Amino acid sequence: MLLGLLLVILTLACCAPFALHPAFLHAGWFPLAIxxxxxxYDRQFGWTLWICGVLFVALQLLLASTIVRRSKRAAAIPVEVESRLELGWTVAAVVLFVAIALAGSRTWAKVPVxxxxxxxxxxxxxxxxxxxxxxxxxxRFGRTTIDQISDSGGNPFGIDPADKRGADDVVTATLRVPVGRDVLLILKSRDVIHDFFVRELRTKQDVVPGMEIPLEIHLDRAGEYEIACAELCGLGHSQMRSLLIAMPQEDYDRWKRGE
Ligand SMILES: [Cu+2]
Structure with a gap:
């Protein structure tokens, strides 16, 4: 009896942080989605959370009520295995979780290229x-070489001055992107694995040395958002931050021309 009661209290205690959060019902606990x-992704997350939450509460209450009912009987009753019931909920659980996984991978695959x-x-x-x-x-991008890399000399990419295509390349410490247009980011690392993370994009992408990893983004909203490194990459990891500045196309063009 006490165990059943404890189970109900534990279940309610688990749900309380969600239910009592003022922004829970309209998913306002997330940062802006841009x-x-x-x-x-947010919608998918919401669905998954609700399905798992409702199932969790229902199953815990069922368990608690079974415990209470059985405790009222004096003698222990032998447990009968109902194989059809067992099979039923096993199949239902498999179907449910495969469906959630498929819906998630469809969302992921929809990222346009x-x-x-x-x-x-x-x-x-x-x-x-x-x-x-x-x-x-x-x-066009100019050629780069490792021996030209110089952070203090303002050439962190190692743009080769011998290649004329690189003479007009613009290098910055903050990322500026035009709004309303597809942007392809080519992610590269000079040393260890880093991770490009902008929480408003809900996207994390590892940046692996020796690889050029494409990441396409499309922003419809101007603003400034933090870029953080989401891979523990060394002692200064926590300071590895920058800014993503989304700006209207005209401002972007003007900025690129140096005006
Ligand atoms: Cu890093």
Missing amino acids: TNEALQ RDEGRETIEVYAHQFAWNFRYSGPDG
């Missing part, structure tokens, strides 16, 4: 900073 994909009119920006991570490179008016 892309369509982010909204879809298009080529035309896309702005490509290189993201170069190193201990413990982010750098960003944009092609200039010629629309």
Whole structure:
């Protein structure tokens, strides 16, 4: 009897932090979602949380009521295995969780990849900073070499001065992107594994040395958002932050021209 009561109290205590949170019902406990994909991830997260929450409460209450009912009987009753019931809920659980997983992977696969009119920006991570490179008016990136890399000399990418295509490349410590346009980020690391994380995008992407990892984003809302490194990458990891500045296309063009 006491065990049943304890189970009910524990179940309610587990639900209380969610139910009592003032923003719970309208998912206002999340940071702003600034892309369509982010909204879809939130929706998926909400569904998963609700389904698991309702099942959790229902099953705990069922367990508690079974314990209470059995405790009222004087003698122990032998347990009969109802194989059809067992099979039923096992199959139901499998179907439910496979459906949740499929819905999640569909959301993930919907992230668009298009080529035309896309702005490509290189993201170069190193201990413990982010750098960003944009092609200039010629629309092409210049060649880079490791021996040209110089943080103090203002050339963190190692742009080779011998390559004319790189003369107009723009390098910054904050990431500026045009609003309303597809942006392809090419993520690279100079040393160890870092992770590009913007919570408003709901996206984390590892940045692995020796690889060029594409990440496409599309922002419809101007604003400034924090970029954090989400991979423990060394002593200065906590300071490895930058800013994502989403700006209207005209402002972006003007900024790129240096006006
Ligand atoms: Cu890092």
